Amino acid sequence: MNRPDLSVEIAGIKLRNPVMTASGTFGYGEEFAAYVNLEKIGAIITKGLSLKPKAGNPTPRIQETTGGMLNAIGLQNVGIDAFIEKKVPFLRTVNTPAIVNFFGNTVEEYAELAERLDKIPEVAGMEINISCPNVKHGGIVFGTEPKAAYSVVKAVREATIKPVIVKLSPNVTDIVEMAWACADAEADALSLINTLTGMAIDLKSRRPILANVTGGLSGPAVKPVALRMVWQVAKAVKIPVIGIGGIMSGTDALEFMLAGATAVQVGTANFLDPAASERIAAEMERYLVSNEIADVKELIGALQV
Amino acid sequence: MQFKATIIANQEVSPGYFRMRITAPPELAGAQPGQFVMVRVRDAIDPLLRRPFGIFDVGTVPSEYPGCSSATYLEMLYKVVGKGTEALSTYHHGDHVDIIAPLGTGFDLGDPEEEKILVGGGIGIAPLYYLAKALVGRSRVRFFLGGRTRDDILCVTEFERLGVETYVSTDDGTLGDRGLVTEVMERHIREEGRKKTIYACGPMPMLKAVAGIARQTGTPCQVSLEAYMACGMGACLGCVVKGRDHGDETPDYRCVCKDGPVFAFDQLMWV
Numbered sequence: 237m238n239r240p241d242l243s244v245e246i247a248g249i250k251l252r253n254p255v256m257t258a259s260g261t262f263g264y265g266e267e268f269a270a271y272v273n274l275e276k277i278g279a280i281i282t283k284g285l286s287l288k289p290k291a292g293n294p295t296p297r298i299q300e301t302t303g304g305m306l307n308a309i310g311l312q313n314v315g316i317d318a319f320i321e322k323k324v325p326f327l328r329t330v331n332t333p334a335i336v337n338f339f340g341n342t343v344e345e346y347a348e349l350a351e352r353l354d355k356i357p358e359v360a361g362m363e364i365n366i367s368c369p370n371v372k373h374g375g376i377v378f379g380t381e382p383k384a385a386y387s388v389v390k391a392v393r394e395a396t397i398k399p400v401i402v403k404l405s406p407n408v409t410d411i412v413e414m415a416w417a418c419a420d421a422e423a424d425a426l427s428l429i430n431t432l433t434g435m436a437i438d439l440k441s442r443r444p445i446l447a448n449v450t451g452g453l454s455g456p457a458v459k460p461v462a463l464r465m466v467w468q469v470a471k472a473v474k475i476p477v478i479g480i481g482g483i484m485s486g487t488d489a490l491e492f493m494l495a496g497a498t499a500v501q502v503g504t505a506n507f508l509d510p511a512a513s514e515r516i517a518a519e520m521e522r523y524l525v526s527n528e529i530a531d532v533k534e535l536i537g538a539l540q541v
Numbered sequence: 542m543q544f545k546a547t548i549i550a551n552q553e554v555s556p557g558y559f560r561m562r563i564t565a566p567p568e569l570a571g572a573q574p575g576q577f578v579m580v581r582v583r584d585a586i587d588p589l590l591r592r593p594f595g596i597f598d599v600g601t602v603p604s605e606y607p608g609c610s611s612a613t614y615l616e617m618l619y620k621v622v623g624k625g626t627e628a629l630s631t632y633h634h635g636d637h638v639d640i641i642a643p644l645g646t647g648f649d650l651g652d653p654e655e656e657k658i659l660v661g662g663g664i665g666i667a668p669l670y671y672l673a674k675a676l677v678g679r680s681r682v683r684f685f686l687g688g689r690t691r692d693d694i695l696c697v698t699e700f701e702r703l704g705v706e707t708y709v710s711t712d713d714g715t716l717g718d719r720g721l722v723t724e725v726m727e728r729h730i731r732e733e734g735r736k737k738t739i740y741a742c743g744p745m746p747m748l749k750a751v752a753g754i755a756r757q758t759g760t761p762c763q764v765s766l767e768a769y770m771a772c773g774m775g776a777c778l779g780c781v782v783k784g785r786d787h788g789d790e791t792p793d794y795r796c797v798c799k800d801g802p803v804f805a806f807d808q809l810m811w812v
Contacts, residue, residue: 507590507771508581508591
């Protein structure tokens, strides 16, 4: 049979396959260039960006847990000026869409960032982080209250003509309500899930292991929760959904597509296998070949309940 | 680079401490002292993340068969502290591990005229052997090795065989001098004589003491740090330490994995 079609489209961004790298697990792409062919993956999503450089949390910031890891990095990043000067030139050399994840402390900051990113030709689209659970002021409010989410997405929408993806937090009572609010504000797509708030304790010292006390859980441990939420949201909204949560293999990725995802993001897997995103795309292709499926899009939402 | 390695040997050199030799591609012969490797202990999700280990030694052995190419090997010295190292300690000759190496910024060998003072605490000697190998023959090298008790003193013979003057101390006096390695080292640093450079690796309290001595005596000093990390390539930002100019408004975090693990002591914030 002919090679299957793995291409998908998210809000006008054409992806050669559905595999993107999740923000915060892949630096700015350049860090991984020696280990993975960046032109074999769907898109690169860069580390969450703010207007000013951000220091992040004290250490320890990470802790492995059974089948997963906790992180409380605290959104350390270089800020938009250094991003434009030092990171964009590399992204220009790679023939793969770059999507920039960003966050602000206020609606105005979100809008200002969107306006500035809108002017950068190398930026194919934006992913708004309204969901990082580590920052005491800012993200968390926008990510858990539908009205606040609506206002921030609306402000970004008005500041850019580029595709806008909203990354949703699983740390809410009803994720569908959040998804509706973002879709009402004319988001182009939704990505989920961000990390689940968790913690780890050291019995010997009777102290939390992370300096921030709590952190975000990611990795294979969260996959069942992520699948459930992707399925719920994909049923409820008309815009494309991007599935994230513990994807380690092509099988995992295809399960998310059955649940309704148009594309997926690979996160924690990049840490242990820097070529994970490329490998997962290849595994998806092999599955399509051996099951004689001509187009990966046939699987989107094909779950039989 | 990323490669599958075969374990050649995995020997318990002292209770709870292992020395592992694995096969490596020829490019690894160019690894710098102080660089490290990330080991995927198992192709499974528990333990999930790779584990970082300093490079204890890299070398090349001639082929056993005429006409065949020589073989490069890499050695790690590790202490069993958790799930990852426990699993690693059960491996035998012929087993496989997945490796990313060499990673990070290593030691600066500096001016050969200077005397080189190496200070290692416990498992902190791991990156110092490969460093000593690179330094002997160029410079005078003295090695100060400390541990809690005699079982924590590793590979003394190996260092001596290189021709390094080795000074051992233990907290409980069961081997060598009784006392802290930094106290023994300080006496030698304060000796008159040629200019000296310190290279140190060990637990944080030891490194702090070494940095204090370096500052007081105006001696250049490089420290190799240990940190939890998920990726080893500067992406996860889990392993950061505060740089000299760090402030809340002016973040100066350095990645142990990429900017380090070796730092000039005066580049870091020690409080």
